[in-house]
Amino acid sequence: MVINSNINNVKTKTIGEIFSKDPKIxxxxxxxxxxxxxxxxxxxxxxxxxxxxxxxxxSGCGKSTFLRCLNRMNDTIDTCKVKGTILLDxxxxxxxxxxxxxxxxxxxxxxxxxxxxxxxxYENVAYGPRIHGLSSSKEELDFIVENxxxxxxxxxxxxDRLNSPGTGLSGGQQQRLCIARAIAVSPEIILMDxxxxxxxxxxxxxxxxxxxxxGKNYSIVxxxxxxxxxxxxxxxxxxxxxxELIEVGETKKIFTRPKDKQTEAYISGRIG
Amino acid sequence: xxxxSLLIILLLISTLWxxxxxxxxxxxxxxxLKLNSLPHYYGIYVALYSFIPALFSYLLILVFDGILFxxxxxxxxxxxxLNSPDFNKIIVLAQIDNAVRGIYFGEQPDWVTIASxxxxxxxxxxxxxxxxxxxxLALGIGYLGFKNINEEFRSRNSVEKIIIxxxxxxxxxxxxxxxxxxxxxxxxSLRFFAIIPASEFLFGLIWNPQFEGAERAxxxxxxLATYGSVPLFVGTFLISLIALCVSVxxxxxxxxxxxxxxxKKERSxxxxxxxxxxxxxxxxxxxxxALTVAPLMRNGGSLIGLDVASESALAAxxxxxxxxIPFISSLSDDVINAVPQSLRDAGYGLGSTKxxxxxxxxxxxxxxxxxxxxxxxxxRAIGETMIVVMAAGLAANLSFNPLDAVTTVTxxxxxxxxxxxxxxxxxxxxxxxxxxxxxxxxxxxxxxALHVVKKYREQYE
Ligand SMILES: Nc1ncnc2c1ncn2[C@@H]1O[C@H](COP(=O)(O)OP(=O)(O)O)[C@@H](O)[C@H]1O
Ligand SMILES: [Mg+2]
Numbered sequence: 128m129v130i131n132s133n134i135n136n137v138k139t140k141t142i143g144e145i146f147s148k149d150p151k152i153x154x155x156x157x158x159x160x161x162x163x164x165x166x167x168x169x170x171x172x173x174x175x176x177x178x179x180x181x182x183x184x185x186s187g188c189g190k191s192t193f194l195r196c197l198n199r200m201n202d203t204i205d206t207c208k209v210k211g212t213i214l215l216d217x218x219x220x221x222x223x224x225x226x227x228x229x230x231x232x233x234x235x236x237x238x239x240x241x242x243x244x245x246x247x248x249y250e251n252v253a254y255g256p257r258i259h260g261l262s263s264s265k266e267e268l269d270f271i272v273e274n275x276x277x278x279x280x281x282x283x284x285x286x287d288r289l290n291s292p293g294t295g296l297s298g299g300q301q302q303r304l305c306i307a308r309a310i311a312v313s314p315e316i317i318l319m320d321x322x323x324x325x326x327x328x329x330x331x332x333x334x335x336x337x338x339x340x341x342g343k344n345y346s347i348v349x350x351x352x353x354x355x356x357x358x359x360x361x362x363x364x365x366x367x368x369x370x371e372l373i374e375v376g377e378t379k380k381i382f383t384r385p386k387d388k389q390t391e392a393y394i395s396g397r398i399g
Numbered sequence: 400x401x402x403x404s405l406l407i408i409l410l411l412i413s414t415l416w417x418x419x420x421x422x423x424x425x426x427x428x429x430x431x432l433k434l435n436s437l438p439h440y441y442g443i444y445v446a447l448y449s450f451i452p453a454l455f456s457y458l459l460i461l462v463f464d465g466i467l468f469x470x471x472x473x474x475x476x477x478x479x480x481l482n483s484p485d486f487n488k489i490i491v492l493a494q495i496d497n498a499v500r501g502i503y504f505g506e507q508p509d510w511v512t513i514a515s516x517x518x519x520x521x522x523x524x525x526x527x528x529x530x531x532x533x534x535x536l537a538l539g540i541g542y543l544g545f546k547n548i549n550e551e552f553r554s555r556n557s558v559e560k561i562i563i564x565x566x567x568x569x570x571x572x573x574x575x576x577x578x579x580x581x582x583x584x585x586x587x588s589l590r591f592f593a594i595i596p597a598s599e600f601l602f603g604l605i606w607n608p609q610f611e612g613a614e615r616a617x618x619x620x621x622x623l624a625t626y627g628s629v630p631l632f633v634g635t636f637l638i639s640l641i642a643l644c645v646s647v648x649x650x651x652x653x654x655x656x657x658x659x660x661x662x663k664k665e666r667s668x669x670x671x672x673x674x675x676x677x678x679x680x681x682x683x684x685x686x687x688x689a690l691t692v693a694p695l696m697r698n699g700g701s702l703i704g705l706d707v708a709s710e711s712a713l714a715a716x717x718x719x720x721x722x723x724i725p726f727i728s729s730l731s732d733d734v735i736n737a738v739p740q741s742l743r744d745a746g747y748g749l750g751s752t753k754x755x756x757x758x759x760x761x762x763x764x765x766x767x768x769x770x771x772x773x774x775x776x777x778x779r780a781i782g783e784t785m786i787v788v789m790a791a792g793l794a795a796n797l798s799f800n801p802l803d804a805v806t807t808v809t810x811x812x813x814x815x816x817x818x819x820x821x822x823x824x825x826x827x828x829x830x831x832x833x834x835x836x837x838x839x840x841x842x843x844x845x846x847x848a849l850h851v852v853k854k855y856r857e858q859y860e
Contacts, residue, residue, distance in 0.1 A: 203747055231750035242741035245764045255749040312749060
């Protein structure tokens with residue numbers, strides 16, 4: 128609840144525009160430790176409403192770690208400690224009074240490897256609405272499931288076999304099922320950790336199209352290894368290196384006129 | 400010179416072949432020839448090639464000369480002994496065998512001395528034959544193998560093939576043993592069913608096996624033997640059911656606790672402790688059940704006005720349940736741990752609590768394994784004997800009441816076969832019929848378990 132009056136008065140080494148006029152999430156001086164090892168160092172950044180922002184950077188630079196701070200998924204790792212401030216709509220999500228259950232319903236997540244539950248397609252999508260009590264009748268639940276599957280572009284392909292196992296779908300379909308499962312609880316933000324890295328180019332193209340669609344209604348934070356992907360789908364891009372946020376800015380600018388040498392080196396393929 | 404020294408000679412010969420094979424391969428290599436395999440494979444190849452056929456002939460002669468000679472030696476037994484009413488081949492053979500070994504009990508009849516001398520001579524010839532056959536095989540076939548060596552010969556693949564067939568042979572031996580046991584049980588059961596009709600055995604409600612003509616204990620009259628096995632299977636079923644009611648929840652919950660809630664330290668303490676339960680001998684469980692639990696239940700029952708038999712299905716089932724907890728907890732713990740982290744992440748990512756993730760995601764995903772562990776526990780419970788013999792009693796009551804004394808199939812088999820038996824009697828043979836039915840039931844259970852596991856697996860993978 129603490130709204131720091133000088134929240135936009137931050138000292139940071141990050142180059143570029145970390146602030147947003149319409150911030151959904153505000154991160155200030157975030158440090159993350161795995162035991163004694165520091166994985167994220169003093170990261171400050173805003174994430175706007177209805178924007179698609181991509182996190183890029185070499186492997187092991189902490190993109191996933193930072194992403195997982197935003198919905199407190201790091202809580203599930205015993206050794207992981209998060210310091211600093213992360214505000215969602217001006218509420219500190221690491222406040223003791225915050226319950227992670229509604230928080231994670233507000234911030235959906237899609238993982239690197241498609242991970243549908245070993246249940247039917249219908250049950251996969253209905254899982255979230257069920258545990259959060261979002262529907263009072265079977266009809267309502269059917270409606271949510273159908274809409275989520277439509278929004279994730281899967282409805283036409285699966286409407287005749289909603290009761291067959293979700294694990295029987297192709298990789299790309301599974302990932303879209305996971306997206307449908309995430310949007311079924313009406314989140315405001317969707318975090319995606321390399322959602323296409325296990326998929327073939329055609330499935331990837333479908334997911335990218337879907338992400339572009341979803342960007343109209345949700346804030347989307349996507350970690351990606353593919354610079355082209357970041358360029359194709361995101362409005363803003365953040366470059367991480369060794370746990371630090373080096374540069375943030377409009378995707379176009381980052382890819383055409385990076386201000387930082389490291390960013391330039393990575394984008395031109397010299398750091399992998 | 401005896402059988403053992405022959406075995407050592409065979410081993411020595413194959414070691415020599417190894418040496419020669421290896422050496423030849425090395426010398427080929429020295430000549431800059433590109434060998435197909437590493438040199439020692441050539442050595443191993445020749446060694447195995449010489450040893451295995453020789454070993455077979457060695458074992459064959461060793462086993463079959465005994466059988467042959469014991470049949471031939473009967474010729475030496477005088478007619479009057481052969482035809483006398485108490486002639487017993489086993490005793491006669493043992494008499495001769497003792498003489499061969501130089502063990503004498505009192506005065507030796509002449510024919511025993513003659514027979515044993517003949518036997519010693521035969522044994523000697525057989526040993527010579529064995530020496531000759533095995534050693535010439537080891538040398539001859541070894542030489543054939545040795546001849547095979549040249550730079551193109553693929554000794555590595557051949558060694559691989561020999562090893563595969565040895566491994567296959569071992570599994571065939573295991574399978575044949577099982578089949579042998581099953582068939583012997585089937586044949587003895589058929590003899591039983593020739594005396595007692597199968598329908599009486601399978602559907603009869605009274606189990607009261609008697610030796611022919613034996614009087615019923617204390618009654619002074621000849622008892623009527625009845626072989627209705629239903630009470631035994633009902634007892635088995637009842638006790639297993641009670642055991643499952645105890646062990647499934649406790650085992651499953653502790654597995655969930657161990658894999659999802661306990662930290663590393665707690666896990667390292669609790670898991671071995673639980674597994675100790677599996678290591679306690681069943682006799683100990685048995686007298687724990689009979690001397691501690693059963694009286695406790697009887698007294699507890701009388702306090703609340705229940706009439707609990709001093710040997711009750713409840714006591715036996717309860718203790719058996721404790722015994723099989725580790726089967727369920729340990730196996731379930733393994734399968735729960737094998738559920739991929741990504742599924743947990745998916746659950747938490749949607750805002751599930753830990754408990755929701757466990758009940759909605761982890762347990763369903765681990766279900767095939769959990770079911771398999773439960774079915775394994777059931778087979779264990781059905782086959783368990785000691786606890787039942789001690790704690791459930793031997794009274795074949797047909798009762799579904801857990802407070803009554805009941806008996807089980809295994810407990811009856813024990814009582815039938817303990818002590819003196821008349822081998823041809825229906826009573827003794829009934830043990831085989833019981834065993835056969837038990838085997839069939841366990842088999843059906845296992846097939847069903849496999850079927851369930853497969854069905855779920857198809858659905859989940
Ligand atoms: N569960 C963990 N325990 C300890 N160290 C971790 C864990 N997860 C990640 N790390 C470490 O944190 C750093 C950042 O990892 P990560 O966020 O996965 O990088 P990225 O997603 O950018 O490839 C790496 O050095 C990694 O070794
Ligand atoms: Mg990562």
